Amino acid sequence: MSTIREGAAQVPAEKRPGVWTRTRRGRTALLYLLPSFILFGVFVFYPMFRTIYLSFFLTDQRGDAAVFVGLDNYRYLLESAAFLNSAKATILFVLYTVPAGVVIALFLALLANEKLKGIGFFRTVYSSTMGVSVAAASVVWLFMFHPSIGMFNRFLALFDIGQIQWLLDPDWALFSVAISTIWMNTGFSFLILLGGLQNIDEHLYESAKIDGAGYFYQLRRITLPMLSPTLFFIITISLINAFQSFGQIDILTKGGPAQSTNLIVYSIYREAFVNYQFGTASAQAVFLFLCILVVTILQFKFGERKVHYQ
Amino acid sequence: MTMSLPKKLIFYTLLTISAIVLFFPIVYAFLISFMTGPELMQGKFLPESFHLDNYIKVFDRLPLLNYLLNSFIVSAGVMLGQLAVCSLAAYAFVFIPFKGRDFVFFLFISTMMIPWEATMIPNFFIIQNLNWLNTYQGLTLPFFALAFGTFLLRQHFKTIPKELHEAAQVAGLGPFAFFRRVVLPVSKTSLVTLGAYGFLTTWNMYLWPLLVTTNDSVRTVQIGLKQLQSQEVATDWGVVMAGVIVVIIPTLLLLFLGQKQLQKGLTQGALK
Numbered sequence: 335m336s337t338i339r340e341g342a343a344q345v346p347a348e349k350r351p352g353v354w355t356r357t358r359r360g361r362t363a364l365l366y367l368l369p370s371f372i373l374f375g376v377f378v379f380y381p382m383f384r385t386i387y388l389s390f391f392l393t394d395q396r397g398d399a400a401v402f403v404g405l406d407n408y409r410y411l412l413e414s415a416a417f418l419n420s421a422k423a424t425i426l427f428v429l430y431t432v433p434a435g436v437v438i439a440l441f442l443a444l445l446a447n448e449k450l451k452g453i454g455f456f457r458t459v460y461s462s463t464m465g466v467s468v469a470a471a472s473v474v475w476l477f478m479f480h481p482s483i484g485m486f487n488r489f490l491a492l493f494d495i496g497q498i499q500w501l502l503d504p505d506w507a508l509f510s511v512a513i514s515t516i517w518m519n520t521g522f523s524f525l526i527l528l529g530g531l532q533n534i535d536e537h538l539y540e541s542a543k544i545d546g547a548g549y550f551y552q553l554r555r556i557t558l559p560m561l562s563p564t565l566f567f568i569i570t571i572s573l574i575n576a577f578q579s580f581g582q583i584d585i586l587t588k589g590g591p592a593q594s595t596n597l598i599v600y601s602i603y604r605e606a607f608v609n610y611q612f613g614t615a616s617a618q619a620v621f622l623f624l625c626i627l628v629v630t631i632l633q634f635k636f637g638e639r640k641v642h643y644q
Numbered sequence: 645m646t647m648s649l650p651k652k653l654i655f656y657t658l659l660t661i662s663a664i665v666l667f668f669p670i671v672y673a674f675l676i677s678f679m680t681g682p683e684l685m686q687g688k689f690l691p692e693s694f695h696l697d698n699y700i701k702v703f704d705r706l707p708l709l710n711y712l713l714n715s716f717i718v719s720a721g722v723m724l725g726q727l728a729v730c731s732l733a734a735y736a737f738v739f740i741p742f743k744g745r746d747f748v749f750f751l752f753i754s755t756m757m758i759p760w761e762a763t764m765i766p767n768f769f770i771i772q773n774l775n776w777l778n779t780y781q782g783l784t785l786p787f788f789a790l791a792f793g794t795f796l797l798r799q800h801f802k803t804i805p806k807e808l809h810e811a812a813q814v815a816g817l818g819p820f821a822f823f824r825r826v827v828l829p830v831s832k833t834s835l836v837t838l839g840a841y842g843f844l845t846t847w848n849m850y851l852w853p854l855l856v857t858t859n860d861s862v863r864t865v866q867i868g869l870k871q872l873q874s875q876e877v878a879t880d881w882g883v884v885m886a887g888v889i890v891v892i893i894p895t896l897l898l899l900f901l902g903q904k905q906l907q908k909g910l911t912q913g914a915l916k
Contacts, residue, residue, distance in 0.1 A: 359743075362736075362819055363745075366733060369788070369789065370752070370789040370794065374752075374789050377770070377785075377786040378755050378758055385765060450647075459666060461899060461903050461907070462667060462896060465899035466892050468850050469870060471669070474673045475669065483687065488687050581850035584850075623758065630757040
């Protein structure tokens with residue numbers, strides 16, 4: 335009996351290699367991917383599901399789910415003036431920072447893409463804000479916005495214009511924070527756009543020059559179309575960055591005055607780590623996640639043609 | 645390709661004005677870091693002398709040296725961790741044709757759609773439950789896996805000729821030996837790019853260190869700046885700016901040295 339069984343088991347084994355052998359490549363690959371899998375699992379995927387889960391609960395002080403409330407957290411948020419205000423401030427902030435930031439970085443990249451003597455120096459200066467942390471930049475801007483001894487109001491005083499309460503006036507605060515944020519992000523956007531410009535084939539310009547095309551004609555007909563994937567990429571990144579702004583708010587305004595700069599991440603932070611309302615904080619985090627999701631999906635959908643990973 | 649003189653002049657003017665405007669906050673902070681309180685009140689632009697009093701004071705008031713060391717350990721730790729984890733994953737994508745590769749690829753991409761801030765609440769509790777508050781591993785480990793870094797290296801690994809891989813297999817080199825002795829050495833440039841990027845972003849990190857450090861033991865310089873600023877408001881801005889300059893010098897140096905490299909590498913990882 336036993337020999338027959340053995341024989342029976344061996345026949346298919348000879349025809350097809352065993353599961354163990356067939357999956358050898360898969361197992362080797364798994365070994366290399368394992369660190370990433372574990373880390374993504376523990377610090378990205380599990381927390382994301384946990385955030386969604388917690389958003390349906392009231393929580394205790396230790397952040398554990400206590401009472402299931404269904405969609406009540408979401409309903410509460412959509413009716414809460416504070417959250418709607420925070421959502422509005424975030425959208426305004428995105429509108430203030432993204433278009434202006436991209437245009438400024440593009441302008442600088444176009445300037446720095448010219449083949450001129452000493453251009454390396456200018457490139458270094460333009461990318462320098464990337465080396466300045468959000469905390470350091472915010473402290474510097476906090477001083478520049480200082481009502482009496484700050485640079486901006488001193489400058490205005492030269493022209494006998496009265497002081498502006500840059501960070502203390504609810505009408506100005508978000509705008510002021512936006513200006514400082516544009517400055518902080520310029521270095522990175524510039525670097526990416528300059529890289530995109532340098533990838534454009536030189537020959538395209540040579541034939542345009544022979545045809546006697548001017549600078550702006552070349553810009554419109556060659557540079558911008560060829561740069562569009564990079565532009566699209568940097569717009570996406572800027573959008574995501576704007577949604578995620580936190581450090582400048584924490585240092586410059588703490589969400590004030592009158593909640594006018596209480597951007598979504600700052601609002602989540604306060605709800606969770608100051609008020610200990612982890613349920614409603616999680617519901618806000620889900621909103622943030624959805625915003626970023628939409629932006630990224632748009633990026634993949636429309637940027638796909640030229641901006642692709644595979 | 646030579647430009648006419650008036651055109652050159654226009655470009656240099658625009659370049660210079662932009663550079664002055666953009667670099668102004670950094671120069672301003674630098675100048676103020678040498679000023680005394682009264683000098684500031686008078687609204688001077690240049691300090692009377694370049695004395696180092698404010699710098700001595702800032703190291704006195706904060707354990708700044710400690711914070712600098714912490715920031716350095718955390719940034720270097722994340723940098724090395726990212727290089728190891730990302731290069732292993734990128735190797736699997738390029739050199740091991742396994743079933744389900746598309747799915748795994750999608751999994752990596754999907755991590756890019758999840759903002760860190762949306763997961764920070766559970767992450768905070770994970771670190772707390774592991775008893776990792778105020779530890780280096782709590783500050784570094786969550787950032788080791790990085791989809792962007794994996795794609796950046798994958799891009800470079802793909803340029804390694806297939807023949808090299810075949811030759812290595814014929815020579816009896818196992819996958820890990822091939823990875824360590826061939827793939828990593830020839831990809832030095834993109835490893836340096838990713839390393840610089842990882843170091844820079846970690847050095848500048850703000851929200852996570854704010855959450856997981858509750859005392860001075862592993863606190864980083866960025867949180868030190870927040871402390872300094874909230875202690876010193878209305879009094880000694882010179883000292884605060886001295887702190888700012890100390891904090892940004894390492895990253896500015898790194899950026900000045902690696903600007904070209906970083907620009908090439910980041911564009912490659914982002915596009916294509």
